[in-house]
Amino acid sequence: MKMTLQGIICALITPLTEQEKIDLRGVDQLLERVIGGGINTLLALGSTGEQAMLRDAEKQRLLQAVKSALPAGVALIVGTGDTGTERAIDNAKMAQDAGADAVIVTPPSYYPFADGSLQEYYERIAEAIALPVILYNISRFTGNKLSPELVTKLSADQRIIGIKDSDRDMDYFRQLLKLTQAHKHFAVIQGSDRLLVESFVAGSPAGVSVTANIYPELTVSLYEQCRRGDSVGAQTLQQRNLELVKVIIRHGCFPVELKTAAAGLGLCQAMASSPFPVLSEQDRQQLVHDVQKIIAGETV
Template sequence: MNLQLSGIIPPMVTPLRSRDALDESGLERLIEHLLAGGVGGLFLLGTTGEGPALSYRLRRELVERTCRHVAKRIPVLVCITDTAMVESLELARAVADFGADAVVAAPPYYWQSTQSELDRYYECLANEQPLPLLLYNMPGLTKTVIPMGTVQRALEHPNIIGMKDSSGNLGYLHQILRLRGTRTDWPLFVGDEETLAYAMLAGAEGGVNGGANMFPKLYSQFFQACANRDLKRMHDLQDLVVRVSDIYRAGSGASALIKGIKTVLSLLGICADVSAEPVTRFEGQDRETLNALLQNLLPFLP
């Protein structure tokens, strides 16, 4: 188990042609775009990857194609978050066969779970499938905050190797960093782009940030500036990262984030802008707004 994770690990969007159909060539262009941008790994089927909205068949196809195309150049992590533990285990076993390097799981998200249920949940997931596991704290969507007691147990489990925190709550992050102490082999990633710089300064290992789908070089250099404690460069790049987030605020509704990223990827010629139903693509004025944001950003990007 000597998987070394760090840097920017984009929560890769899932390029789609139409209902339940991958945009295969778009997927390959997207992977090359991310590799060229210097990312430290790929994170498939997460929130930004629309994992929960895809059929199980397509989830498997995406992982299989991605692993084949990446061909071990960087680690591939697969999000197996589900409301049915049995489906999570089956997906984990399947993606292990495809060559994925690790799995990531947020708490089940239909009901809230108690701590003892979460403890048992992560123990099953860690014990009953072959890949190393990372915890994924995403209370805004799962309704459940992973409690410190569960993190403590995870730190002691040989097959749980790290954590992604998308709470955006720095107090929570600091508690985990304290709990982890010197266990820097147990990496911590943050999902929230606003928190990345600070989390890095505080000791986190990297970010799983949606914006890196579009501008992997920007995020990689931002990560590097943070890692180097180069505050001047960190702030210059932070300003750009904050401007990127305007892309997520075009349109309205929770799906605007994913639609915004996919629209920009389509404007960049990388992949189609289709989302899983019932979400539709941005068209007309929304697409023009995003194009204007993009054109304003491009001259400043690395």
């Protein structure tokens, strides 16, 4: 499948059992919900999918389960960034072997790196696999921001097809759109549900949504409204999505809240990797109640 970055991409949660193993039934139910809601591109093992915390064997089990359940026409992007180049290459090869359509790669975390080192990191990964590579900027997690100059250089590489920016900085985002516009194979996509409409209006072809795990129809409709030029309708849906975002970050332990909401909808268990906390029963009930109200079109 030729990888095209367009529309709404769902950043999948990773359904887990209490032993932190892949909840295979949960994976099937989650995919049925997400794909049934109109999503045709999935991002597994991203930040929402706890990629940095899962054991390699469980990552492999997840990819096998997801890929085997995907219908024709649904693309799979896999998060493969790591703390060093060789580790990231190993992850990318695992994703390739599992049948991924592309990999999305954070810069290495923990140590600070200059642009030259980061450029070598991405070029070596692109050289090691036959899949397209997507850059992933989320500097509050990694500590290394992908500079506009670096992104511009990497955007000239035909093996690198885009960047997901999750820094929530629209000035930076617009700068990337402008600096890379000459490279038609390269897409600048929004990584925050908060800024989907603003990004589509600015010219971005795609956005990554976490709320699409539990309410995929909302952001799919938002994108369609933007594509038709209905800014009023799109902004109305954006406000509704923002209400959902507020609920799933309420306790400051994302993605626990999102997985709790998914559990309340019968999609999977609420378990997240240790040392993520478990919400109290009172907090859980309130969160599920509020999510259900928003999905029903009511105010919280």
